[in-house]
Amino acid sequence: MADHRPSPPQRPLPPGVMRLGRIAGSDVVLTPSWFLIAILIAVMVAPAVEQVEPGLGAAKYVAGLAFAVILYGSVLLHEAAHAVMAHRLGYPVGPITLNFLGGATSIEDESRRPRDEFLIAVVGPLTSLVVGGVGVLLWWAGPHGLLLMAVEGLAGANLFVGVLNMVPGLPLDGGRVLRAAIWGGTRDIHKGTIVAGWIGRIAAALALLWPFFEEEVTGSQPTFYDYLIGFVVALFLWGGASAAMAGARFRRRMPDLVARDLARRTLAVPADLPLSEAVRRAHEAQAGGIVTVTSTGQPVGLVNEAALRATPVERRPWLPTASVARALVDGLSLPATIHGEELVMAITRMPAGEYLLVEEDGSIYGILATADVDAAFQRAAG
Incomplete structure (x- = not known):
């Protein structure tokens, strides 16, 4: 059934933030930090581009930047899936933001039912896995050169994001899935948040320690970027998990406000x-x-x-x-x-x-x- 509700008015944007369009009635915005990660990706990918297509010169960085755009297009599909599902379930959805750490969808109401929490959370990773699966099918079609590199990156990145986001720790989508399961089983959303928050903290510690064990596990020497990305991911996971746990503890006290x-x-x-x-x-x-x-x-x-x-x-x-x-x-x-x-x-x-x-x-x-x-x-x- 068509949704005839009027779209909410566009909100003023902070300085430097760009509006790219709208999905499911929500603004898609790009923060200045995205350009930093796009440049970082371009620099990291440029040597591989040079190996696949020698002699490109400075154009190899343009190809690397195009790779960053493709990667973040996949992130946008992941976040759009959250927004569309939340919108269909009747929740107000704020902007979809693309930033240094990937993306975030602002759903402006707490889930009313465990089922809603589960559906809104799980649809994002499932979308990433589907896009990754499409990338694998395209790989089997036998592309060559830079196209093969793009397809491999698309498949690998989306499969990685889909699997990573199913880790059952907050603030990842898998943490919300676990919270929904515990909420449904115990009728206590706060208990689900605390459990998923602790798992999120464990995941943060593992992300921080990963570069120190990378050589033993994969046989490859960790680079500066591995340590940097591990630190940033750990900071994101620890901060998100801690904030969710603090919020749950506070909400447990909320009934005292009579x-x-x-x-x-x-x-x-x-x-x-x-x-x-x-x-x-x-x-x-x-x-x-x-x-x-x-x-x-x-x-x-x-x-x-x-x-x-x-x-x-x-x-x-x-x-x-x-x-x-x-x-x-x-x-x-x-x-x-x-x-x-x-x-x-x-x-x-x-x-x-x-x-x-x-x-x-x-x-x-x-x-x-x-x-x-x-x-x-x-x-x-x-």
Whole structure:
């Protein structure tokens, strides 16, 4: 079935980042670091090009650069597969970024089900393996010269990327597949993240140590590039795994963020009551927030603390309380039972300084101040 949803507007790009096009409604962007790896690949491949086609001179670096473009075209197919699958499952997808380490697809919501996590993760490596398989078939067709070199590079790189990404450690796709499996079996996504994160850290240590054992295993002397790439890959794997584990530990504490427990005592006043009188009554009642109501008691506005502080004391007797209140639009009224990630997402969707908390019957429970949520958020993160 065709997707008739409008594409999201294009976002402004950071300096130096290039937009190449769109796939599945997502921008494909190229960071400046890509040019560094493209030059590095061109320099590394140039000697092999010279052996296959002697006498090319400086053109061998152009051929090496073309090889880098072909390689990153395969990376783009891998990332596009993630984006298309996430889009089909109903998740918002941000930009697809090509950079020094390869590529990344920004999926802007956490997976809602283990099945979704599995499908979004596994489709990338499978795409790489399919492209690698096509490269093997082309190799059997018997190309020669630089074309043979390109086909061998295409097949080898994609098979390597497909197999590597199935290593069951975060932040690799295989880590997400393992997390989905543990999540599905235990109903605990955080446990899956911790296990896959530790495996990702082990993979990082192996990547760092690989050049030191390369000669014993393969018989070839490690080069400077082997040590450099091993260090960069290890840094990427360790950082991604550690970030995922820290996020899982924090999310385990998220249920402790309960709106009801963070609420301030609230004073309800008529919207036309002089502001000075509303403040006096709030102090007397030791209330931390003021809500304006109609004559029937229906809440209509929240007094904004910043606007209140900015109003001179001498003017407050002549101003209605409604003059410093924000209308209760959708998103500013939350259930008193809201907690955890749902609470954080609600605040993210409608940024404000204060929110009205209401009971199931619609009665006012209290005021939730963003500053109080931030403080509790920091305590949970610590």
